[in-house]
Amino acid sequence: TSGLPMKKVHMHGNNKTDEELKMCLDYEIGSIVIDNEEEIGRLSKICKEKNKKVKVMMRINIGIDAHTHEYIKTSKHSSKFGESIFDDRITEIIEKIVKDENMEFLGFHCHIGSQIFDTKAFHEGIESMVKETKKISEALGIYIPEINLGGGFGVYYTEKDTAIDVEQFMKSMIEHxxxxxxxxxxxxxxxxxxxxxSIVANAGSTLYTVGGTKTTYGGVKYIFIDGGMTDNIRPALYQAEYEAIVANKANETAEDVVTIAGKCCESGDLIIKNGKLANAETGDLILVATTGAYGYSMSNNYNKAPRPAVVFVKDRKSALSIKKESFEDLVRNDVLIDL
Structure with missing residues (x-):
């Protein structure tokens, strides 16, 4: 095990399985963030079966449309996450938790989206959370001790981004x-x-090897890499943008306008479209920055591609953290059958 105290662990998710909820109770984690009314009943039943109590929060949708990509907005009225504060039954839903003898209600959780630079949206979120907490507290005659304001603070990926100064912004959030x-x-x-x-994205980079290059009849110059949407699905999923350099030519001028493409059988398997790089050739190393957050954690085996290794580097020393997958790893769970 990691050694992390289980009381510091909190379980999220809009569709937690019974197996996952049972695991939370077995490990006696800090709290479960309930997503919806149906989950209340399932969790209560499991608590009774195991004769255990659990601390819970309720994720609420506060209806703030943060300025970010449509796929990572999580607080619109149509979002799949949480119960809306504008639902006439929201107080009744919270009352179910409060009256359940197997649950201790801590308070509310919200999350308005990811990669947000609009600080006004976070301030609006604070106001909504405080007002809703007071409203439910008075309606049910209870004291609500906690709120969780979520995250989503934007980081630098390209020159289009101006990362939030987290230290300064935290001061403004506290004041608000x-x-x-x-x-x-x-x-x-x-x-x-x-x-x-915001605390891990810029800590990680992905290093690729150039397998070849090609300039199409249509005038697009491709740099082919030994990776792609299998280790970084964000560009294909919601057009995320990155910056890169030819690592072994870092001092050379970046003048070539290129598109960095992966190995998958998909035209959308692109890491960077129309970016500027130094002249890249077969065998060169391409370093794509800011992949410490949503890189390996979202990696996959599409087209049966093995996942890459993860290496930690500090003070000129390196250590292998995760081994590169082998083709044997890909068939490890396959079962030979004879029908």
Missing amino acids: LERSLEAEKMKLEKVSIEPGR
Whole structure:
């Protein structure tokens, strides 16, 4: 095991399986963030079967349309996540948790989306969370000790991005929270955030080897790499953009306009489209920055491609963290049958 205290673990998800919920109770994690009304009943049943109590929060959808890609907005009225604060039954739903003897209700969780640079959206989220907490608290006559404001703080990927200064922004969030609590005459015991990619994205890069190049009849110059949407699906999934360099030619001028393409049988298997690089040739190394957050964690075996290795580097020393998959690994779970 990792050795991390289980009380610091919190379980999210819009469709947790019974097996996952049972595992949460067995490991006695810190809390489960309930996503929807149906989950309340399933979790209660499992608690009774195991004769265990659990601390829970409720994910609520506060209806803020943050300025980010459509696929990573998580707080629109049509979002699959959480229960809407605009639903007439929201108080009734929370009351189910409060009255359940197997659950201890801690408070509310929200998350408005990912890769957000609009700080105003986070401030609006704070106001909505505080007001909703007070409303439910008064309606049910209970004290609600916690709120979790989620995350989504944007980081630098390309020159189009101006990363949020997390230290400065945290100060403004705290000030805004204090003003909101004062306006509503409320007190909280605990306020949490989930910084996510903002603390790990720029810590990681992906290193590819150039297998070949090709300039098409249509004028597109391709750089072919030994990876692609199998180790970084974000460009194909929601047009995420990155910057790269030819690592072994880092001091050369980046003048070639190229498209970096992967190995998969998909025209959309692109890592960078129309980016500028130094002249890249077979055998050169391409380094794509800012893959520490959603890189390996979203990797896959599409087209039966093995996942790459993960190497940690510090103070000129390196250590293998995850081994490169082999073709044998890909068929490890296959079962020989004779019908």
